[in-house]
Amino acid sequence: MGLFSKKEACPVCGGEVKGLFLIKIGDKKTLCKGCSKQVSMQKEQLEKATPEFIREHLAYRQKNAEAFATHTWTEKYTAIPGFTMGLDEAGQAVYFIHDALGDVEENPVVFSFDRLTGYELYRRKTKLDGMEDTGAIPLETGLSALGAIARLANGDQSKNYDTFHLKLTTTDPYWPAIDFKIDFADTQLHGFGGFAGEMQRVCQILKTIARRESLTCVH
Numbered sequence: 589m590g591l592f593s594k595k596e597a598c599p600v601c602g603g604e605v606k607g608l609f610l611i612k613i614g615d616k617k618t619l620c621k622g623c624s625k626q627v628s629m630q631k632e633q634l635e636k637a638t639p640e641f642i643r644e645h646l647a648y649r650q651k652n653a654e655a656f657a658t659h660t661w662t663e664k665y666t667a668i669p670g671f672t673m674g675l676d677e678a679g680q681a682v683y684f685i686h687d688a689l690g691d692v693e694e695n696p697v698v699f700s701f702d703r704l705t706g707y708e709l710y711r712r713k714t715k716l717d718g719m720e721d722t723g724a725i726p727l728e729t730g731l732s733a734l735g736a737i738a739r740l741a742n743g744d745q746s747k748n749y750d751t752f753h754l755k756l757t758t759t760d761p762y763w764p765a766i767d768f769k770i771d772f773a774d775t776q777l778h779g780f781g782g783f784a785g786e787m788q789r790v791c792q793i794l795k796t797i798a799r800r801e802s803l804t805c806v807h
């Protein structure tokens with residue numbers, strides 16, 4: 589195997605394997621760009637995935653694309669840094685776009701409400717909210733602390749962000765658990781795009797769905 593040896597073909601479709609950001613599966617095999625762009629599954633599964641497992645997964649992702657096209661997405665939340673959520677309340681489904689799910693911009697991952705089973709919100713390692721907490725997201729404590737952080741950070745422009753983790757558990761075979769990491773710059777902490785804006789709303793919606801409560805109270 590020299591530097592100029594011919595690369596192995598994609599183990600899933602037989603296509604040419606070249607380019608950046610390609611996905612590796614079990615047995616140190618690398619997928620082609622086309623297949624890599626369609627994959628969305630937990631790292632633990634990916635690391636031991638066989639070509640056959642990926643083929644089944646791609647069929648599942650094709651069904652996902654059809655579901656995405658079929659739903660009527662009446663609400664779309666795009667103000668949270670690096671995170672997009674769509675909601676079809678009547679059709680009982682949400683979709684997500686986030687790096688944690690892979691390169692899914694063209695085929696966002698759709699979950700029907702009944703697939704969402706758990707919700708937790710962390711600020712760094714501190715839990716702010718969870719399934720057992722009823723009612724509104726407790727922002728008071730979080731926000732006052734955030735304000736302090738923002739003020740402290742004002743002297744150093746390179747470190748002006750605060751990290752949140754929105755964690756979900758689902759019954760989806762490829763996403764039993766998801767950890768959406770969301771970084772807010774201090775200028776984004778307040779207002780519509782900040783933690784008290786869409787973030788609060790999105791968390792409230794997801795908690796309500798996971799708790800099997802009515803979304804009409806959230807509006």
Ligand SMILES: [Zn+2]
Binds near residue numbers: 621624
């Ligand atoms: Zn391929």
